[in-house]
Structure formats: structure tokens, C-alpha cells
Amino acid sequence: MKDMITIRASSLSALFDCPARWSAIHLEKKFLPSTGKALLGKAVHASTALYDQSVLDNQGLTVSEAAAAAVDAIRKPEEDVIWLEDENKGDVEDIAVSLHIKYCHHIAPEQEYQAVEVTCDRLEITDLNIALTGTTDRIRKTEEGFGISDIKTSKSIVAADNSIKTAGHAYQMGVYELLAEHAFGVAMSSPAQIIGLNTAKTIASQRVATAEIENAADLLIGNDGGMGVLEYAAKIVHSGLFFGNPKSMFCHKSYCPIYNTCKFRK
Ligand code: SF4
Secondary structure, three states: OOOOEEEEHHHHHHHHHOHHHHHHHHOOOOOOOEEHHHHHHHHHHHHHHHHHHHHHOOOOOOHHHHHHHHHHHHHOOOOOEEOOOOOOHHHHHHHHHHHHHHHHHHHHHHOOEEEEEEEEEEEEEOOOOEEEEEEEEEEEEOOOOEEEEEEEEEOOOEOOOOOEOOOOOHHHHHHHHHHHHHHHOOOOOOOEEEEEEEOOOOHHHOOEEEEEEOOHHHHOOOEOOEOOHHHHHHHHHHHOOOOOOOOOOOOOOOOOOOOOOOHHHO
16 A cells, blocks of 8 residues: 655645646655745735734734734744845835735725634545645635635735636635644534735735635535545655646746756756
């Protein structure tokens, strides 16, 4: 019997994007320093989580007090960071604080959170011989029940008309739903919610918005219509066929630890 392989929920899209890169990072444990872009995402996650937890606990932390967590994450990162040519530490700090403030004023008041950053240590899917791990950003209460919310930061996740393209995000939302149900012990019967925060440089372009995805977890397990997404993931990791994808947008020396030796890129 093959060993059970652990897949972090946040890495699932990377597995489908370039299995060779996923294997190098998650199985061979080859790491690269972080980037300013990744640090910005972490900073906003840290400060908004602090704020939401304070609201949940009635601690009374102000928006600007919680913003200090974003500044700390950028000024005192826990990992090594390489600043790319187009990244500037001061700009990243300004964007992180600005997005934090917009989130606290425009998104958080509309939510009824039940839990913040819910970590599931291990959810074993024995049929597929894989285990899922990961942290769900938020669990919120809605009129229909409970649902997960996932904060996503990127340059243009929110369009000018405040819409968010949800295509391609559903299966990852589905995994967060499974993890949240396992860790929280309650069914996630409401649609999954993406909270999009634009990391653009100008304040006007730093749009924040939400979008919903219905029945995300249905994609994960197969039915008469074919294999589920988790079955594809299990087949890739257990086959050992970690082929490369040189067309990946992460096929770059700053994002791939085997960039200099990868045969698929030649
Ligand atoms: S160099 Fe490109 S193709 Fe090769 S593993 Fe890295 S991302 Fe994939």
C-alpha cells in the first residue's frame, strides 16, 4: 500500500499548475525566499485576522491598532524575503495598510463571523490515500447556515465594476469547506465567499469586493459524470509523474526552486 501523501489546501492549484514545481516544494522541501508580493498577502491576512478576532472577542481593538500587525509583518518578516525589481518595501507597507482599512470599513461590518483562521491539522481521505491540511480564513454565519470566506489579494482580482471572476477558484473553496467542517464540526451549507482585495498602487484601484461560489465541495468527489478534483490530485501525487509546465506564470527563478535545473524548461 502506498504512503498517504499530505496536500496543503493552498497548494492544490500549484499542483495542477506545475506538478514538478509542487513536488520540489512540498515533497522535496526545497524552498525559496519569499517575495514582496507574498509578504503583502501575509500582512493583510495578519492584520485583518487580528481585527476580526478582536471584534469576535469584544476586545475593542481599533482599525489602526490592528493595522500595526500588517506593518510588523512587512518590517519584521519571519522568513527571508527577496524584493523583486518592481517591489518597494514602502509601497508594500502603504498598500497593506490601505487595504486593511478598506477591509475593516467596507467588508468586515457586513459579515457575521463565527471563527477566524480555523486550522485543520489533518483530514484523511482514506479512499484516495491523501490527507488535506490548511487554514480556512473565516467561517461566517448567514441566513441559511454557515459558510467559509477566503481572503484573496492580487493586483486585479476585483474588476472596475467591482465583480470578481470566480472561475478556477471553486475546487480550492471546496477544500476549505471540507477542512472547516472537519475542524469546526458544522456543515458549510452556505455558498463559499471570496473576499477580493486589489493590491494596486493607487488608492482608487485598491478595490475590495466579495463574490460567492455555490456547492464548491461538489467538484471534489467524483460521481457518474466522472472523477472529482481530489481524485485527479491523488492520481498525480501517487503516480510520481511530476511533469513540468514551462508555460506556468510561476515558471521564474523567483518562484521555482528548481528553475536552474529543470529539464522541462530547456
Ligand atoms: S522550472 Fe518551470 S516547468 Fe520546471 S518545475 Fe519550475 S515552474 Fe515547473
